[in-house]
Amino acid sequence: MTTIAHTPTPHTLAALTTRRARALTEPLLREAVSRLEPWMALISSYHLGWCRADGSPAESDSGKAVRPALALLAAEAVGAPAEAALPGAAAVELVHNFSLIHDDIMDGDEERRRRPTAWKEYGVPGAILAGDALQVLAFDVLLAGGGPLGQVAAGHLTLALRELVDGQARDIQFAARPWSGPGTVTVAEYRAMAMGKTGALLAGASAIGAVLGGADEPLARTLAEAGGQLGLAFQCVDDILGIWGDPAVTGKPVRGDLRERKKSLPVIAALAASESAADQLADLLADRQSVGDEGAAEGGSETALLKAADLIEECGGRRACEREAELALARAHDLLDLVPMPAEVRAQYTALADSCVARVT
Incomplete structure (x- = not known):
């Protein structure tokens, strides 16, 4: 009997790519986290979904593993085995989770992946220290396991981390900017923020994977630029989901970004x-009594939130954000086309890239 080989759909291939990255990277992550001070190891393991708050084993959502997947694919794209990039894949995932723990504290988010956040379970001081521990551990893993190229790769991780913090700082400062008139946040400013806050670590993951795979600097830079554009697309999609996403899929309340009065791209584009x-x-957005925590406390914000979402669509904010994501994805594909790589690796890259936007289309 002849067996017919079926080509997986792009959606399935993207899922298989990230699942492989999680399977390859997690043993190294677990070994690294186990070396932390016991309380730091507990908080980190809980955040990563490996255990319950009391330390008993659990199988919870550990995240999408997009960044490790990019690191592994970058190594394969330049002709090395995926395993060459494993220290880099683990390092970028540790940095990503450091940033998530701190983001939850800064944003006051009480849930992540349908569980209480680390700071809610263990307190703010413990969560801050756990985030710091993961950041330091990332460089330890990369320098110890990266061989002769580890130091070069660590330079790319340092750059990504600096740009990530810069982007986060811009995002925080946006909150103090006016909703109308002089000083309003522009789309160009948003783009620069998103390229740092989200794009920098995807760019860094790609560069690190390429460097550990033996690529020269121009090739690593091209893959990094492609990763950065994917990060911009990813952030745009997150902004759309933050207003119109299905809570059953996102794990967050519908119109949550409006309730938090975030100056996300749909809002910025609509205001322009x-x-x-x-x-x-x-x-409407300037009135905390209508939109925001005060309005929610009075039970009167849902109507205002729905009205704000409708006005954003009426002004073209949602479509502008979708268009920005589509253009960033196209730029990423153009950059990837410049890199000669095996057909099966290109297929995985394409599927993973497209999945960044397919979440809302």
């Missing part, structure tokens, strides 16, 4: 529109 609806939106 020359329509009267943009003025209505600015007035």
Whole structure:
């Protein structure tokens, strides 16, 4: 009987690519985390979904593993086995989770992946220290396991981390900017913020994987630029999901970013529109009694939140954000086309890249 080989769909191939990255990287992550001070190891393991708050084993969501997947694919794209990039894949995942722990504290988020966040379970001081521990551990893993190229790869991780912090700082400062008139956040400023906050670590993962795979600097830079564009696309999609996402899929409340009054791209693009609806939106978002925690406390914000979401669509904010994601994805594909790589690796790259935008299309 002849067996017919079936080519997986792009969605399935993307899932297989990230699943492989998780399977290859997790043993190294677990070994690294086990070396931390016991309390730090407990908090980190809980955040990573490996255990319950009391330390008993659990199988919870550990995240998408997009960054490790990019590191492994970058090594394969330049002709090395995926295993060459494992220290880099683990390092970028540790840095990513350091940033998530600290983000949850800064944003006051009480849930992540449908569980209480680390700071809710263990307190803010413990969560801050656990995040710091993961950041230091990332460099330890990379320098110890990266061989002669580990130091070069660590330079790329340092750059990514600096740009990530810069992007996060810009995002925080956006909150103090006005909703209308001089000083409003521009789309160009948003793009620079997102390229740092989200794009930098995807770029770093790609560069690190390529370097550990033996690539020269120009080739590593091309793959890094592609990763950065994927990060921009990914952040745009996150912004769309933050307003219109299905809570059953995102694990977050619908219109949550509006409730937190975030200056995400759909909002920024809508406010820049020359329509009267943009003025209505600015007035609505500026009123904490209508949109925000005060309104929610009074039970009156849901109508205002729905109105704000409708005004954003009316002003073209959602479509502008979708378009930005599509353009960033196209730029990523153009950059990947410049890199000669095995067909099966290119197929995985393409599927993974497209999955960044397919979450909302």
